[in-house]
Amino acid sequence: MMKKRCLLMTSITFLLYASNVNGQAVSAEMYTDYMKFFGALRMETLSGSGAEHKTMMALQDSAALLTDEAPPVGYDIKTLPPGKKILADETIYAQRKHSVFIMGKLKRADTATGRVDFDLTGTAFAIAPDGICVTNYHVLQDIIRKDTTKENRDSIYFIATVDKALYRIEKILAYSQNNDIAVFQVNTNGTKFRPLPLGVPAQVGATVYCISHPLSYFYYFSKGIVARNVRVDGQQAAAGYNPLGSPPIRMEITADYAVGSSGGPILDKYGNLVGIVSSTAAVPANQRDAGNNTTFHQQMVVKDTAPVKALTNLLKKQ
Numbered sequence: 001m002m003k004k005r006c007l008l009m010t011s012i013t014f015l016l017y018a019s020n021v022n023g024q025a026v027s028a029e030m031y032t033d034y035m036k037f038f039g040a041l042r043m044e045t046l047s048g049s050g051a052e053h054k055t056m057m058a059l060q061d062s063a064a065l066l067t068d069e070a071p072p073v074g075y076d077i078k079t080l081p082p083g084k085k086i087l088a089d090e091t092i093y094a095q096r097k098h099s100v101f102i103m104g105k106l107k108r109a110d111t112a113t114g115r116v117d118f119d120l121t122g123t124a125f126a127i128a129p130d131g132i133c134v135t136n137y138h139v140l141q142d143i144i145r146k147d148t149t150k151e152n153r154d155s156i157y158f159i160a161t162v163d164k165a166l167y168r169i170e171k172i173l174a175y176s177q178n179n180d181i182a183v184f185q186v187n188t189n190g191t192k193f194r195p196l197p198l199g200v201p202a203q204v205g206a207t208v209y210c211i212s213h214p215l216s217y218f219y220y221f222s223k224g225i226v227a228r229n230v231r232v233d234g235q236q237a238a239a240g241y242n243p244l245g246s247p248p249i250r251m252e253i254t255a256d257y258a259v260g261s262s263g264g265p266i267l268d269k270y271g272n273l274v275g276i277v278s279s280t281a282a283v284p285a286n287q288r289d290a291g292n293n294t295t296f297h298q299q300m301v302v303k304d305t306a307p308v309k310a311l312t313n314l315l316k317k318q
Contacts, residue, residue: 004238004279004304006138006180007122007214007262034218040164043118046106046156055168056155062171063144069245071316072173072183077128079315080197083270092209092271093221098194100125100211100265101159102218103135123212123264123277124159124184126193127311131167131186133159133193134311135263136278137175138239140182144175159186162219167191178248179310180239180278182263196265199272201309202226202251210255212264212277224255229307238279238304251275251307266305275305 087095103122124135137144143157157169167186175182202208206226214220229251234241237248257264257277266275281302287295 004236004281006136006238006279007257007259007277032219034216037164037218041160041166043106043166046158046166046168055170058170059143059157059172060146062173063140063146063175066144066172066175068242069176069178069314070174071314075132075173077132077315079127080195082197082199082272086269087271089209089223092267092269093211096196096265096267096271097162097211097219097221099196100219101133101161102213103139103263104158104160106156106158120213120260122260122262125263125265125273126195127183127198127273128195129192131188131193132173132195133184133186134276135182135184136239136276136306137177137180137182139262140172140175140184141239144172144182165191174314176245176306176310176314177240177242178234178237178245179306179314180237180248181276181306181311181314183311183314196267196273197271198312199268199270199274199308201229201307202266202268202274204229206274207269208253208255208274209267210253210257210261210264210277211267212257212261214256214258215260217260220257220261222256224253226251227254227302228252232304236281236304246310246313249307249310250278250304253303253305255303257303272308273311274308276308276311277303278306279304 101124102120103124104118104120106118122135122139124133126133159167167188169184170187171185173183173185204226208224208226210222212220232248232250261277264277265273268274282298283300284296285299
């Protein structure tokens with residue numbers, strides 16, 4: 001049986017990029033130095049004056065009031081209609097990367113050293129200009145399904161943009177455990193986000209693209225096709241299964257992603273959202289040698305995404 005793997009990022013290793021290719025000078029904008037990128041993030045703007053405790057409590061309270069698969073209450077989420085113009089691959093990335101965010105959580109200061117640390121946990125994207133965003137249920141599961149047996153030192157959940165801006169996650173609005181989706185809102189401080197237009201379900205064979213943050217490879221752009229559209233059973237729902245929820249549906253694709261990509265958008269050739277990264281499942285094969293010893297090797301990786309239909313169902317925008 002294939003084992004589903006969620007794609008949370010637990011640690012990061014920064015990579016340095018060359019300043020020239022084949023002896024030719026290149027612009028700093030084209031080749032991003034992510035050591036400098038993260039060094040430029042003003043983490044101190046997220047904390048201080050007791051903000052950590054208040055923000056964490058508000059986030060937990062918002063999640064506690066929700067019911068699995070109930071649509072956002074009291075919110076008129078104004079999503080964009082799907083685009084109809086085919087875009088070049090380069091244009092899709094250049095335009096849509098501004099809608100995609102790095103997710104992280106700031107930890108309370110260590111009582112011994114006073115140091116404040118942070119973890120990067122996945123990927124998210126905007127669906128409305130007023131800070132309404134989407135990621136995976138399993139990325140925010142510690143908030144939605146708080147584990148009271150663990151010491152919780154997480155104080156601020158945040159997103160970081162490609163332009164190095166930071167925003168606090170302030171409220172969980174809706175979630176679907178079976179389809180591994182969570183909708184949340186950040187405090188934009190008046191900034192208008194660039195939302196992704198919601199597309200229509202992609203057919204098998206359609207070209208798709210992914211923008212996400214596989215471990216250490218931030219804003220990674222990959223391309224593939226839709227391999228299958230399927231309904232899966234509870235055992236294959238990587239984020240867990242709620243028997244009272246909707247049947248889990250998945251769009252399996254061939255575009256690459258990995259740990260840290262959780263919650264990343266899957267786009268069609270028009271730049272519309274058609275899916276959300278969820279999990280991977282390795283397909284192994286067994287071999288026996290001359291001594292009748294069995295070895296296992298990986299033949300392929302199935303990449304499961306939540307189709308846009310699961311999100312529009314949650315938002316009641318069918």
